[in-house]
Every structure is written in structure tokens, then in C-alpha cells.
């Protein structure tokens with residue numbers, strides 16, 4: 001049996017009285033691939049905001065790792081350094097910088113100002129960047145400014161940055177948006193490969209994409225878990241059918 | 248793989264250093280000190296001061312152009328540097344004068360008597376004859392030089408820590424930095440501030456123990472010191488914004504929360520940049536005021552820091568040479584216009600006096616640059632660079 005890497009229990013958060021997350025409990029092991037689906041406004045992005053420290057919950061616990069650290073006590077950057085990487089729903093890369101610079105910034109290294117100030121490029125670093133660029137299909141774009149990339153390429157660059165951080169848990173918010181079918185297929189491969197050694201949580205609307213991920217699925221609705229299990233299992237669930245049809 | 252030296256990666260640094268060296272040598276050769284005197288001593292001082300302004304502009308470019316913190320308070324650090332060195336200059340020189348005049352008396356004066364007489368000389372104008380506590384080390388050049396760095400550095404560190412920790416950004420941060428400068432200058436305007444209120448510190452051009460050296464030589468020495476400081480500051484800043492540090496800093500400017508989610512502690516980076524640039528500003532100030540001869544609280548007024556932002560914007564932020572060009576161009580032009588150098592324009596019904604209208608012109612140019620050429624003057628160089636590059640590729 002795999003170890004639990006992250007555990008949320010009884011988490012709630014409300015914005016101006018509106019409960020975006022409602023008594024949510026969730027667990028993921030390492031390694032594991034998990035898909036999260038749910039209608040618009042179900043709280044999928046907010047769920048990731050809570051894990052990464054962007055949003056602080058009103059109540060509940062978020063426990064991380066073997067030492068059972070509470071993530072609620074850590075800052076965003078500490079959470080990232082603890083091993084949680086995130087890809088945002090709207091691709092956010094540093095548009096004014098080159099693809100290489102974007103990847104280099106994400107590369108797992110010391111993060112303190114002084115070690116960054118005196119950082120020297122290494123052979124391993126350069127090789128890692130080349131390998132990542134190869135994996136995300138941006139080898140020819142390394143010296144290009146990220147702002148010039150297509151939407152799909154930006155998505156990939158951000159996935160590359162995520163992998164460069166070498167996190168234990170990857171939170172991937174709608175990675176396939178704006179991608180062609182071929183690109184989507186490539187993305188599923190990438191995520192599945194990443195999940196061989198890590199915990200990966202993928203939020204996605206596209207059922208075909210989720211099907212190809214071939215993993216356990218959690219259905220969110222109105223801020224809580226509506227159903228969990230294999231895709232066949234959850235799509236057969238009457239509540240899930242109601243929610244999706246009732247949209 | 249050995250990393251190419253950062254100078255090799257940034258050839259513009261060499262261009263800048265070469266231009267600065269040529270300029271310095273040329274001006275020196277034309278100076279009164281060299282016996283030619285095409286360039287007057289007072290103009291040497293103006294040029295020396297301009298170099299100091301270029302240095303603070305480079306610092307401003309790092310903090311604003313690269314890191315995205317629109318600080319409207321860096322002239323406060325500049326002024327504090329000036330005050331710190333000014334205290335020693337004034338103390339040491341007054342002491343020499345007092346000792347000389349008292350030595351004529353029959354009974355040689357005791358050190359206390361000299362000390363009291365110096366205090367009376369310096370603080371008579373604000374109605375006291377005792378040294379305030381902050382002058383405790385004014386007799387030590389070493390200590391005052393240390394204060395040039397320590398006082399503004401600590402102020403920036405504490406202010407920055409409080410501001411960045413509470414995640415104050417954007418306009419609110421700018422307002423906060425303005426409030427800091429305003430508070431500091433209002434405090435200094437008071438007679439009991441310990442720094443002679445609105446009289447400020449004066450006679451700073453007279454360097455103690457160098458009374459016999461003519462100003463033409465002293466002006467050249469400061470001119471060279473300013474050029475050297477600018478060169479070192481430029482290289483240091485270019486190093487900071489090159490490589491990974493530059494990448495992170497620009498990342499913070501463009502999307503600070505994204506940088507946070509990559510695991511960088513953004514506040515530490517901002518604090519580092521803010522404090523480093525404050526210290527550079529202070530060093531620039533410490534070199535500026537001995538050439539200006541006088542420092543008073545008006546120098547620290549909030550408007551000075553706003554001008555600094557205008558220079559950098561006109562020169563082109565996000566490129567260090569742009570900041571240098573902006574500061575040199577605008578400040579020299581400003582002294583030409585306000586110093587009566589520019590001829591008035593008679594319109595028949597009205598005569599444009601540039602001393603009055605210069606600020607309007609500056610304001611309009613600022614608006615024009617912001618709207619039409621957001622990259623500033625430095626942006627033109629980029630265009631030329633790109634053009635020659637694309638032509639070279641053909």
C-alpha cells in the first residue's frame with residue numbers, strides 16, 4: 001500500500017459568505033495519478049489554492065508528508081520548496097523572458113537570494129533544461145521569448161517548469177485547454193510518466209482526456225466530494241449524472 | 248560547461264565603461280587643473296555631480312525598472328549619505344579654523360574649549376552651542392564613512408522589511424516611500440533635528456586638511472571619484488541583473504506570485520534589492536554633496552525622488568545605460584534651462600522664461616515619452632542594435 005502524501009480533512013472556505021469549499025476531505029498517495037472533475041465553480045481551482053497557500057481555509061487541516069507538517073503554517077514559497085508544484089489554469093509563464101530562462105528559474109536549486117546571486121550555470125543544469133525542452137517539445141524555442149509562444153506551447157512550458165522543480169506533488173489545472181488533439185495526447189503521456197514516481201493531481205473538464213489518464217477520479221461539486229473511484233464508477237453514479245446533466 | 252564571464256555575455260558593459268573612461272579623461276584634459284581651462288572648475292563640479300546622479304539613477308533602475316518597485320524615496324537615502332559625510336567635513340574644518348583662531352590666545356586652549364567652540368560655531372545658527380548626540384562620531388572620518396552606508400542601509404532594511412512583509416505593492420508602496428521621504432525631510436527641517444534645520448550643512452566643498460589644494464584640483468579628484476563610483480556601481484548592478492538573479496528579479500516585477508509558487512521567498516529578494524540600491528544611492532549622495540558644497544532638507548523633499556523616477560523613465564527603464572542617459576540628459580538640460588542658459592522666447596504677448604517653464608516642458612516630455620516611447624531614449628539604442636543585428640544576419 002502506498003503512503004499518504006497529502007491529506008485534507010474538513011476543509012471549508014467561504015468568500016463573502018459563499019462557501020466555495022465545504023467540509024472537503026481528500027487524500028493522495030505517492031506515487032499516484034488523480035483526476036479531478038466537476039462543473040464550473042465546483043471549487044477545483046480553490047482546492048489547489050488552499051494546498052499551495054494562496055487561499056487560507058476558514059477551518060480544516062491540510063497535512064503533508066511523512067512528518068505530517070501542517071501546510072497551513074507555511075508560506076507559499078515554503079510550500080513550493082516542500083515539494084508542491086503548480087500549473088495554473090491560465091498559463092502563467094514569464095512572458096518577457098526566454099524559454100530557457102523560464103526553465104532555469106524553475107530548476108530545482110537553492111532558492112535563497114545569495115545562492116541565486118552567485119549561482120553559476122552548471123553542466124547538469126544545462127543538460128536538464130535540454131532534456132526538459134525535449135520532453136515538452138520546445139527544443140527549438142529555447143532562446144525564444146516566452147511571450148511569443150502559442151497558447152499550447154505556453155501550457156507546455158509551464159508543465160516543463162513544473163517538472164523542472166522536481167516536486168513530489170504536481171497540481172495541474174486544466175493542462176489541455178487550447179491544445180490540439182495530438183498535443184493533448186502528448187500531455188497525457190507526460191502526466192502519466194510523471195505520475196510513475198510522484199503524486200499528480202489533474203483538473204480537467206475534457207472527459208476524453210480524463211479517460212486517457214486512466215486513473216482514479218474525484219468528482220467535486222459545490223465544494224465537496226460528490227463521488228470518487230474509477231471513471232466508470234463515478235460516471236455511473238446517479239448524483240454525478242444529475243450534476244452534469246443538470247448543468 | 249564554464250559559464251561565460253558575465254561581461255562577455257553583456258558587451259554593453261564594456262561599451263559603457265569605455266565611454267565613461269573616455270569622457271573622464273577628455274574632461275580632465277580640458278580642465279583648469281590640466282592648465283587648459285576650457286572646462287571651468289564649476290562645470291567640472293556640475294559634471295561630477297551629474298555622474299553621481301547617474302549612479303543613483305542606475306540604482307533606481309534596478310529597484311524600479313528590473314524589480315518593479317516604484318520607490319519614490321531613494322533620494323532620502325542619497326541625502327542621508329550626504330549628511331553623514333557632511334557632518335565630518337563640517338566638523339573637521341570648523342575644528343581647524345577654531346584651533347587656529349584660539350591658538351593666538353596667550354593660554355593654549357584645552358580640547359574641551361575647542362570642542363565647545365566648534366559646537367558654538369556649527370550650532371549657533373539654530374540657537375544652541377552643544378553637540379547633539381548624533382554628532383558623537385563626527386570627528387572620525389572612518390565612522391562617518393561607515394554611517395554613509397549603515398544609516399541608509401538600516402533604514403532601507405527596516406522600512407523594506409515592514410513594507411514587503413505586509414505585501415504592500417504598487418501604488419501603495421510608492422505612497423509609503425513618499426511618506427518616508429516626507430517625514431524625513433520635515434524632521435530635518437526642524438531646528439532641533441541635530442542637523443541644523445533648514446540651514447543644512449554648508450562649506451562642504453572645503454575639504455579639511457586640504458586647504459592649500461586649489462578647488463580646480465579637488466574638483467577633478469571628486470570628478471574621478473564619481474566616475475569610479477559610477478563605473479563600479481554600474482558593473483555591480485549589471486552583475487545583479489544578469490544571470491539567474493536578474494531572471495528572478497524580473498520575474499518578481501512581472502508576476503510576483505508566480506515567483507512565489509516556484510519556491511522563491513519574494514520578500515527577501517525585494518528587501519535585498521531595496522537595501523542594496525539604498526546603499527548605492529547613499530554612496531552617490533556622499534560623493535555629490537562635497538561637490539555641491541551644501542546640503543539642506545529641501546534636497547530630500549519628495550519631489551526629488553519623483554524627478555529620479557522621471558529621469559529613469561525618460562532614459563528607458565529596464566536597461567542600465569538608459570538610466571544613465573536619462574539622468575545625465577535631463578539633469579544637465581535642467582541646469583541649463585533653470586540656470587538661465589536657455590534664451591527666453593518672446594512671443595510678443597508673452598515671453599517664455601525657461602526658469603519658469605522648464606518644469607512644464609519636462610512634464611510634457613515625460614507624458615510624451617510615457618505615451619509614445621515607453622522604452623525611453625534607451626529604447627532607441629535597442630532599435631539600432633536590432634537593426635544592425637538583422638542586417639548582419641542577411
Ligand SMILES: Nc1ncnc2c1ncn2[C@@H]1O[C@H](COP(=O)(O)OP(=O)(O)OP(=O)(O)O)[C@@H](O)[C@H]1O
Nearest residue numbers: 015016020038039040041042043044045046047089
Ligand atoms: N477570490 C475569490 N473571491 C470570491 N469568490 C471566489 C474567489 N475564488 C473563487 N471564488 C468562487 O468560488 C467558486 C469556486 O471557484 P473555483 O475557481 O475554485 O471553481 P473551479 O471549479 O475551478 O471552476 P472552473 O471549472 O470554472 O475553473 C466560484 O463560484 C468562484 O466564483
Ligand SMILES: [Mg+2]
Nearest residue numbers: 044045046089
Ligand atoms: Mg478552475
